[in-house]
Amino acid sequence: MDTVAPPWSQTVGDEGRWPLGADPLDTAPMISPELFEIERKRVFGRVWLKVGRVHEIPTPGDYKVKRLDVARTSAILVRGKDGAIRAFHNICPHRGNKVIPEDGNETFGRARANVLSCRFHGWVFNTDGPIRAIPREANFGAIDKACLGLRPIHCDIWEGFIFVCLDETPRQTLTEYLGEIGTHFAGYPYGEATTSFRYSSVLNCNWRVALYAFTEGYHVPTIHAGTFPSLATLEQTSFRLFGPHSTSTLYVPPVEGVKPTPATAAFGGVLRSSDLHGPHLDKLPAEINPTRRSDFQFEFPTFFPNFLLHLGAGNGYPGIAFFTHQFWPLSYNRTLWEGTNYFRPPRNLAERVAIAHINALHRNGWSEDTSTMENSQEALESGVLPQMVLMDEELMIRNTHVNLQCCMDTP
């Protein structure tokens, strides 16, 4: 595939903070329907977007339909008879019905006998795309069946995460697109953490308002004073910019006298003392927490544009291997937020309840995070704040913002 270097690879420096400058950022993209339309097409229509994990569709025939409202489509992710995962638009090439009816943002199912069939007129497709059977085919006259397979979407996999690119001709392969952040995060046994708890909500705010709130540690001592008072000493450091992507590391130096509450100490203790769920800092990729500090909380990145992969290695929140956030624009001021915690599968009932406790604590913390977003959107829509200033630890916001603008300025 021919690749064209995207604009960001030439413009945004990798040298750290100051190459990005210190100017205030325009808030217009968060409140403008017109700018959102440009962003929708020039960012979300072109980049690689994470849409799933391979363990969600483990055996041939398994599929997941993921709504991609930002591109006005849905993607069928299906594992073929050959074991490969492919992506198709969920549309019948006959008259446009959805091949698989959807029951929400994510729909799971199984293709019997490795075929998908449209219930409108009974067209049948192989799970690798080609049309297999058209009822009363002779009555169509001359049709070119080679053109009547499921419409493919570019699909690739990195570390078990399924990505799609909606551009007809992607400007980069997934490996090229991820670049150094792909190697920075590579090698952790993500595939072992198959017990997941996914939460979602539609937030009445621009997707950037939600994303930005989850990509800085500055808010932690204030917003999370209720659920995570122990995080008051949070240290966000080791910033790295990888083109449009970025990362940093969160450590929490212990504070004398601050201990977990009794229930959290008991439940967390089950996981901390477990050979399976306990901290496994040795399994972190070499560049993440390189000195293996024991007060490591998690690696805290932004995978451009809308995916956060917080890698904890069983440390910090006891037992959580990693957790993810994703922010899907629905309109200029509505966003589907998804947050998912990943644990290694519990072996006994004590581990199950312990995981439930940590998962609940974390879920509750997210409800503190999401509490500011709709207020921020309403206030921003007043137009009173055309620009916003950022402090050092809000660097990843700046990197995302600058690179989004870069994409939006590219015809």
Added chain:
Amino acid sequence: MGTLPKGFDHLSDLLPEWAFATENARSEKRWASTPRQFQVFYDAMMPELDRILALLAKYQAQGAPEDVANLFRLTMAFAEAAPHTEMYANSNSVPNSFDARRVVAAHGERAE
């Protein structure tokens, strides 16, 4: 009323009120609970928690006998209710938070 393993009989009064099979049902219960209900639950469960966890550790993640499954469901409820007592002053919501009813758990109806 369900039964609990030997040595935990004194907690069986809590079963009808707290032991549910799904996260959604447990959430509904938490959102409807009074400060007193949280405190009574906490005061009954917390002193027994180490003993409960030791027992539950002996059973595989699936397929436990009914009395153990009851204790498991009760402890699942406690796993989610305890923060309300320990951190939220027995409030049925997280202080200064987004409306929990607007958050959808993909696994919320899955029986555990």
